[in-house]
Amino acid sequence: MQDGMKKWMQLPRDVLVGHGVINDINDVCKDLKLGNDPLVVTGTTTKKIAGDVVCDLLSDCGDNVHIVASTDASMSEVERVKKEAIEHKASYLVGVGSGKSIDVAKFAATQVDVPFLSVPTAASHDGIVSSRASIRSEGKTTSVEANAPMAVIADTEIISRAPYRLLAAGCGDIISNYTAVKDWELAHRLTNEPFSEYAAALSLMTARILIDSADSIKPDLESSVRMVVKALVSSGVAMSIAGSSRPASGSEHMFSHALDMVAPEHALHGEQCGLGTIMIMYLHGGDWCRIKECLEVIGAPTTAEELGIEDKYILEALLVAHTIRPERYTILGTGLTPAAAEKVARITKVIS
Numbered sequence: 437m438q439d440g441m442k443k444w445m446q447l448p449r450d451v452l453v454g455h456g457v458i459n460d461i462n463d464v465c466k467d468l469k470l471g472n473d474p475l476v477v478t479g480t481t482t483k484k485i486a487g488d489v490v491c492d493l494l495s496d497c498g499d500n501v502h503i504v505a506s507t508d509a510s511m512s513e514v515e516r517v518k519k520e521a522i523e524h525k526a527s528y529l530v531g532v533g534s535g536k537s538i539d540v541a542k543f544a545a546t547q548v549d550v551p552f553l554s555v556p557t558a559a560s561h562d563g564i565v566s567s568r569a570s571i572r573s574e575g576k577t578t579s580v581e582a583n584a585p586m587a588v589i590a591d592t593e594i595i596s597r598a599p600y601r602l603l604a605a606g607c608g609d610i611i612s613n614y615t616a617v618k619d620w621e622l623a624h625r626l627t628n629e630p631f632s633e634y635a636a637a638l639s640l641m642t643a644r645i646l647i648d649s650a651d652s653i654k655p656d657l658e659s660s661v662r663m664v665v666k667a668l669v670s671s672g673v674a675m676s677i678a679g680s681s682r683p684a685s686g687s688e689h690m691f692s693h694a695l696d697m698v699a700p701e702h703a704l705h706g707e708q709c710g711l712g713t714i715m716i717m718y719l720h721g722g723d724w725c726r727i728k729e730c731l732e733v734i735g736a737p738t739t740a741e742e743l744g745i746e747d748k749y750i751l752e753a754l755l756v757a758h759t760i761r762p763e764r765y766t767i768l769g770t771g772l773t774p775a776a777a778e779k780v781a782r783i784t785k786v787i788s
């Protein structure tokens with residue numbers, strides 16, 4: 437951070453992580469004086485998993501609850517949710533679900549200027565706590581500033597029932613902090629971009645703890661969920677300290693956003709970011725083998741085949757990744773040549 441810069445860090449006030457903490461939602465709402473008119477924003481699948489439970493719990497306390505289903509993290513969905521919030525005079529919004537529902541709820545709440553609660557049903561991404569929202573607009577995903585959730589209620593009982601693939605994806609999103617910070621340091625050295633030592637250190641420490649514990653992250657273990665949720669919270673806080681997604685999103689994320697654009701079917705955000713980290717770490721001259729081994733131990737995809745995406749889309753995404761966020765300088769510079777893209781993907785055995 438540069439001297440003299442004004443900085444406003446937004447962090448959640450209440451963070452609940454544990455077995456059955458969803459039952460504490462009314463106490464949290466009372467503690468935060470959120471009013472009696474919540475709008476619950478949830479996905480179609482996650483409505484049945486936790487959205488309806490949240491509505492019932494809030495209604496039991498006499499709240500006038502409305503619910504809206506939203507899965508696509510697009511600006512048009514944000515507008516739709518905002519309309520619902522205004523129509524029902526919502527006093528706060530609750531995002532219940534995975535990354536996309538939480539981002540839509542978070543950004544809509546910011547725009548209508550009401551508080552927001554984050555209730556993740558999966559540990560698949562580090563946006564559960566952050567003061568950012570990744571929203572697609574005009575075919576591109578942009579990271580927009582949003583208010584941090586007033587509270588995060590991460591019920592490990594609910595999250596541990598989610599498919600293991602989502603937890604492994606969350607690990608990929610955390611491991612990507614390694615290359616995100618390398619890109620950020622590079623941008624700081626080459627373009628004088630402001631850099632926060634604290635945000636970078638927190639982001640790296642979070643990734644290191646997760647990598648060191650990789651062999652204890654397993655399916656059907658609530659302790660694994662707890663470990664990953666805590667890492668996602670920590671990574672989200674790093675973004676809030678930085679005031680940008682820089683500590684947790686570099687060129688490996690640009691590669692993932694590019695894949696979302698070019699591939700007909702895409703995989704989970706954290707899976708794509710984890711695989712991108714292997715290749716970007718190779719470009720940085722870092723220990724990409726260790727990244728690959730850790731992802732393998734966790735059970736996250738490390739090849740195009742495991743990701744379910746054809747090799748040609750991996751190469752195409754590598755070639756256009758630098759155009760996703762041109763203002764964000766990374767190791768990709770002004771772009772790879774086709775030969776370089778093929779070389780990095782082959783050497784790291786992402787494509788065969």
Ligand SMILES: NC(=O)C1=CN([C@@H]2O[C@H](COP(=O)(O)OP(=O)(O)OC[C@H]3O[C@@H](n4cnc5c(N)ncnc54)[C@H](O)[C@@H]3O)[C@@H](O)[C@H]2O)C=CC1
Pocket residue numbers: 479480481482485509533534535536537539557558560561562563564566567568569570577594595597598599602605609675681704705706
């Ligand atoms: N705002 C921020 O700082 C960040 C935002 N993101 C954004 O988050 C999104 C990725 O989030 P994801 O959760 O990976 O993807 P997603 O939101 O597409 O959800 C993936 C799938 O998981 C399912 N799901 C969730 N919980 C479940 C459960 N308990 N049981 C069964 N199925 C369940 C959902 O129904 C959905 O089909 C991307 O749009 C990404 O850009 C990612 C990181 C940080």
Ligand SMILES: O=C(CO)COP(=O)(O)O
Pocket residue numbers: 561562563568569570571577578579609681684685689690
């Ligand atoms: O995904 C993120 C961090 O894990 C942040 O999102 P962006 O890549 O949209 O900035």
Ligand SMILES: [Zn+2]
Pocket residue numbers: 561562609684685689705709
């Ligand atoms: Zn991410």
